[in-house]
Amino acid sequence: MSSVEWELVCGLEVHAHLKTRTKMFCRCELSYGAAENTHTCPVCLAHPGALPVPNGRAIEMTILLGLALDCEIAGHAVFARKNYFYPDLPKGYQISQYEAPLCGAGKFVLPTVDGEREIGIVRAHLEEDAAKTVHAGGATGRSVGADYSLVDFNRGGTPLLEIVSAPDLRSADEAMAYLRLLRQTIRELGVSDADMEKGTLRADVNVSVRRAGEEGFRPRWEIKNMNSFRFIGRAIEAAFRQQVQAHEAGEEVVQSTYDYDADTDRLTVHRSKEEADDYRYFPEPDLVPVEPAAELVERLRGEVPERPAERIRRLAGELGFASAEELVLTGNERKAEALASVGVDLKDAAAIAMNRGDFLPENAEALARIVQANVTREALDEAFAAAAEGPIDAEQYLSQRTLGDEDALTPVIDAVIAAHPEQVETFRGGKEGVLGFLVGQVMRETQGKADPKVVNRLLREKLRG
Numbered sequence: 123m124s125s126v127e128w129e130l131v132c133g134l135e136v137h138a139h140l141k142t143r144t145k146m147f148c149r150c151e152l153s154y155g156a157a158e159n160t161h162t163c164p165v166c167l168a169h170p171g172a173l174p175v176p177n178g179r180a181i182e183m184t185i186l187l188g189l190a191l192d193c194e195i196a197g198h199a200v201f202a203r204k205n206y207f208y209p210d211l212p213k214g215y216q217i218s219q220y221e222a223p224l225c226g227a228g229k230f231v232l233p234t235v236d237g238e239r240e241i242g243i244v245r246a247h248l249e250e251d252a253a254k255t256v257h258a259g260g261a262t263g264r265s266v267g268a269d270y271s272l273v274d275f276n277r278g279g280t281p282l283l284e285i286v287s288a289p290d291l292r293s294a295d296e297a298m299a300y301l302r303l304l305r306q307t308i309r310e311l312g313v314s315d316a317d318m319e320k321g322t323l324r325a326d327v328n329v330s331v332r333r334a335g336e337e338g339f340r341p342r343w344e345i346k347n348m349n350s351f352r353f354i355g356r357a358i359e360a361a362f363r364q365q366v367q368a369h370e371a372g373e374e375v376v377q378s379t380y381d382y383d384a385d386t387d388r389l390t391v392h393r394s395k396e397e398a399d400d401y402r403y404f405p406e407p408d409l410v411p412v413e414p415a416a417e418l419v420e421r422l423r424g425e426v427p428e429r430p431a432e433r434i435r436r437l438a439g440e441l442g443f444a445s446a447e448e449l450v451l452t453g454n455e456r457k458a459e460a461l462a463s464v465g466v467d468l469k470d471a472a473a474i475a476m477n478r479g480d481f482l483p484e485n486a487e488a489l490a491r492i493v494q495a496n497v498t499r500e501a502l503d504e505a506f507a508a509a510a511e512g513p514i515d516a517e518q519y520l521s522q523r524t525l526g527d528e529d530a531l532t533p534v535i536d537a538v539i540a541a542h543p544e545q546v547e548t549f550r551g552g553k554e555g556v557l558g559f560l561v562g563q564v565m566r567e568t569q570g571k572a573d574p575k576v577v578n579r580l581l582r583e584k585l586r587g
């Protein structure tokens with residue numbers, strides 16, 4: 123199979139639950155984990171005559187996100203009815219945005235090891251989530267084999283942000299890198315927890331393929347409601363393989379919705395794709411258009427913090443791309459920068475931030491002194507544990523310095539060498555791996571106070587000499 127000639131064309135539609143206090147069009151509180159159907163009212167249960175009132179905070183959060191993605195913010199946005207029938211949609215339509223979304227075209231700069239990739243953002247809009255169908259009874263608890271289904275309306279009406287990327291992603295890895303960094307951006311803006319395990323972040327994945335150099339697009343497959351990074355990557359790769367195979371065999375590739383089966387690692391047709399016409403979109407007659415004031419947009423523009431992509435680029439110069447990306451994606455770079463700002467070498471600070479628990483920012487200076495004083499591992503552990511709880515006193519830990527003094531270590535090292543002739547022979551025979559054991563013995567003799575680097579050096583000198 124000549125798959126090298128084929129190029130992946132992938133776009134993502136990312137949905138994130140907004141972290142507002144209340145739902146999109148009523149005053150019910152958001153209620154993850156609450157007892158079923160305890161956070162409902164006539165509006166989100168679609169009682170006749172109940173009218174929606176938009177959540178202003180959700181609109182602000184959407185604009186904030188749009189600004190962070192360099193989107194054009196609409197002066198005139200319109201809510202629209204998307205009509206379809208499903209048991210978890212009591213109105214028979216979802217209030218969404220169609221022709222006039224709050225956020226128009228933008229871009230997402232994705233730093234990579236080879237530089238930068240610009241992923242187009244087509245739009246970002248605001249809608250309400252459907253309720254949650256729970257398949258019950260039966261052997262599997264899944265829809266297939268379930269005896270009956272229940273609906274929990276707590277989720278119905280939760281504000282949902284949808285971010286649609288252009289089909290600019292060219293590999294499964296790139297799609298996941300985009301998704302990870304977008305998730306981090308959403309989280310740092312404080313607009314959503316964006317947690318796939320809790321269902322507050324989901325993605326629809328669009329995949330097609332084309333010959334390298336080919337213009338235009340071939341029919342695409344849409345894989346809906348993906349909520350696992352691993353499966354998203356595997357589904358993209360499976361879709362690529364299957365489509366290339368079909369094109370090369372001269373089979374028709376039909377544009378449709380597909381399901382990914384992790385057991386067989388294959389995609390199967392879900393149902394024929396609804397065309398936009400099927401939804402009979404029309405402007406929501408119960409809501410007036412949203413026209414954000416210029417002052418509001420400017421105020422929100424001022425609230426956009428330095429974006430994670432920018433921090434990765436800034437830190438990559440000193441730390442290398444992989445470390446910078448890991449540091450930012452784990453949300454640890456603020457700790458690293460706090461330590462670096464009080465004198466710890468940025469590389470050391472990055473390693474500490476990744477490997478040590480959280481600490482209160484007010485402790486950064488004390489921790490920097492302790493780190494630089496080369497104290498024992500135990501003292502370091504204690505200091506960081508205490509630094510997460512409350513203010514710490516550096517002096518308390520500075521006395522527990524590492525034993526790096528050669529004169530003090532030499533007799534201990536001599537004793538360890540004398541006590542382990544077999545290991546010494548092994549080392550001299552060329553198996554240097556045994557050195558770790560001897561270093562361990564010295565560490566034990568010194569109750570962990572010896573500096574392992576110095577011990578390592580002294581041991582080598584003595585064993586070679």
Ligand SMILES: [Zn+2]
Nearest residue numbers: 148150163166
């Ligand atoms: Zn409600």
